[in-house]
Amino acid sequence: MYPQQPQPSGSNYYRMPEKQPKRLAFALCSFIFSLLPILLCCFNVYPAVTVFLLLVSVLALVLGIISLASHRDGKGFAIAGIIVSALMIVSLLFSLIFLSEPLKDMMKFSENAQEYIDDYEETGEVPEEFEKYGASKYDWVWHSMGMNSFSDFYGQFIGQYKEQNAWMLAPSESGSSNSVTTDSSDKRSEETTTRPANYGEDPITI
Numbered sequence: 001m002y003p004q005q006p007q008p009s010g011s012n013y014y015r016m017p018e019k020q021p022k023r024l025a026f027a028l029c030s031f032i033f034s035l036l037p038i039l040l041c042c043f044n045v046y047p048a049v050t051v052f053l054l055l056v057s058v059l060a061l062v063l064g065i066i067s068l069a070s071h072r073d074g075k076g077f078a079i080a081g082i083i084v085s086a087l088m089i090v091s092l093l094f095s096l097i098f099l100s101e102p103l104k105d106m107m108k109f110s111e112n113a114q115e116y117i118d119d120y121e122e123t124g125e126v127p128e129e130f131e132k133y134g135a136s137k138y139d140w141v142w143h144s145m146g147m148n149s150f151s152d153f154y155g156q157f158i159g160q161y162k163e164q165n166a167w168m169l170a171p172s173e174s175g176s177s178n179s180v181t182t183d184s185s186d187k188r189s190e191e192t193t194t195r196p197a198n199y200g201e202d203p204i205t206i
Contacts, residue, residue, distance in 0.1 A: 023072040024072070027067040030064035031060075033060035033063065034057065036053065053092055057085045058085070064081040120155070121158075138150060
């Protein structure tokens, strides 16, 4: 018989390290929240929406920093979330401070486009509510576009808006022509003509 080998004690066994579950929640949330302002940028036309997206970007930045500071998994997602959210915070603050008023005026123009176009074609002047953009502090904007003043920009903008939205502006023009035609036809129908009747008969009115 072969001699029995001594069995190793329990303390000498090599134990495989237990796998720790990956902690990706903070990093993934940071990355996903940082992308939300980019995905929802087309709805960013009101200051309230800008504030909401700004808060989401700040949350993404905080989650990314916490993930890196606590040495969690998903370091790449956390770094990407921090970078994207920081860029979005800067751009959203810029739009909130400098672009909120122009965006509101653009919405006002689009809601009353036909009225503004008709007024400009009749007078050739900038509406009173838009004259503030003729101030000297906005001159660099118009000069960068190759124009001398806001009035030049407004005139060109009116022309481009009419070309790009002719399908939307046409119904009002055709509607007005139809109303003129209808009015004239009604007037003609109301008029009566009298022709001489045959001898011995009463006049016939048509």
